[in-house]
Amino acid sequence: MTARLRPELADLPAYTPGKTVPGAIKIASNETVHGPLPSVRAAIEKATDNINRYPDNGYVELREHLAKHVNFSPEHISVGCGSVSLCQQLIQITSTVGDEVLFGWRSFEIYPLQVRTAGATPVQVPLTDHTYDLDAMLAAITDRTRLIFVCNPNNPTSTVVDPEQLARFVEAVPSDILIxxxxxxxxxxxxxxxxDSLGLAHNHANVVVLRTFSKAYGLAGLRIGYAVADPDIITALGKVYVPFTATSVSQAAAIACLDAADELLARTDAVVAERARVTAALLDAGYTVPPSQANFVWLPLPGRAQEYARAAADSRIIVRPYGEDGVRVTVAAPHENDMFLEFARNWIRDA
Structure with a gap:
């Protein structure tokens, strides 16, 4: 007997992670090049003493630390297994069959998959100059819109929206639609x-801010993120949360990261400096490169993205293609960036 699965799953593509190839440099998944600080490593090791016990499902200590970090009270904080799990929870608490979820496109690939899994309809609003077009998104709102994602900086195009435009957008969106x-x-x-996204969340009960420890804090392998929102939203998120998904080890590591936040965030300056160097070199080589505000750059390569990724792989460099739209390249260690730039110059010269 064959199990009867939901028929719509047949047309639902699986999420595609960045490839890992032994011996190649991987600049496909936007991971930080830095390992954990000694204090974070020590917290992780200490947390393993109790891994025979379930983690704190209420995240009491972590929520208290996060509350101080973002200057909110703990009841405004929800914790998830990476911010991606909180994206799914937001869809679950707002949207079902017949409802619409808005986001720019191209953007975070998981949005349409999670929306369709919930039975709702993803509404993809084309980007303008590789950036979220907030005016177009306002125009796309209907009486079926329940949730809007604004990926900022946008993944994979690396751009941000103007802060004042974002504030005006939040003011213009009906208050019964979650942003x-x-x-x-x-x-x-x-x-x-x-x-001032946290200020927007403070002043608007329909605004949720999602953040993660996976990137600048270097905990991608431990999967932990958080949301800042109105307490009623936080309560609703808790109703669809899968218990115990953020482990005791990840909670301890996140707390240790917050205690060392100044040191960890100082590392981002080195990434930003490399970002500027890589961008300048690519522009000089003849590429189009949108202004990045992330730890990666976007190369629009319409019709040639897959070819580019294959050629990079042949040179033992793993980048992330997105259909035939373009390629995302993580800003990595200087020597890895140099290897990529050598490939990039050769490819565009030969092309």
Whole structure:
């Protein structure tokens, strides 16, 4: 007997992670090049003493630390197994069959998959100049819109929206529609483009800010993120949360990271400097490169993205293609960036 699965799953593609190839440099998944600080490593090791016990499902200590970090009270904080799990929970608490979830496109690949899994309809609003077009998103709102994702900086195109435009957008969206500002790469924003997203969440009960420890804090392998929102939203998120998904080890590591936040975030300056160097070299070589505010750059390569990724792989360099739209390249260690730039110059010269 064959199990009867949901028929719509047949047309649902699986999420595609960045490839790992032994012996190659992987600049496909936006991971930090830095390992954990000694204090974080010590906290991880200490937490293993009690892994025979279930983790704190209420995240009491971590929520208290996060509350101080973002200047909110703990009841405004929810914790998840990476911010991606919180994206799914937001869809679950807002949207079902017949409802619509809005986001720019191209953007975080998991959005349409999670929306379709919930039975809702993803509404993809085309980007303008590789950036979320907030005016177009306002125009796309209907009476069926329940949730809006604003990925800022946008993954994979690396761009940010103007902070003042974001504030006006939040004011213009009907208050019964939830707005999720997804800030996985917020720590890399410079040039006066950092939005007051937490202020927007403080002043608007329909705004949720999503952040993660996977990128700047270097805990991608431990899977932990958080949401800042109105307590009623936090309560609803708890109703669809899969218990115990953020482990005791990941909680301890996150707390240790917050205690060492100044040191960890100082590391982002080195990434930003390399980002500027890589961008300048690519522009000089003849590439189009949108202004990045993340720890990666986006190369629009319409019709040639897969070819580019294959050629890079032949040179033992793993980048991330997105269909035939373009390629995302993580800003890595200087010597890895040099290897990529050598390939990039050769490819565009030969092309």
């Amino acid at each position: 999720a500002i997804d800030e996985a790469y917020v720590e890399y924003i410079r040039d006066g483009l950092l939005p």
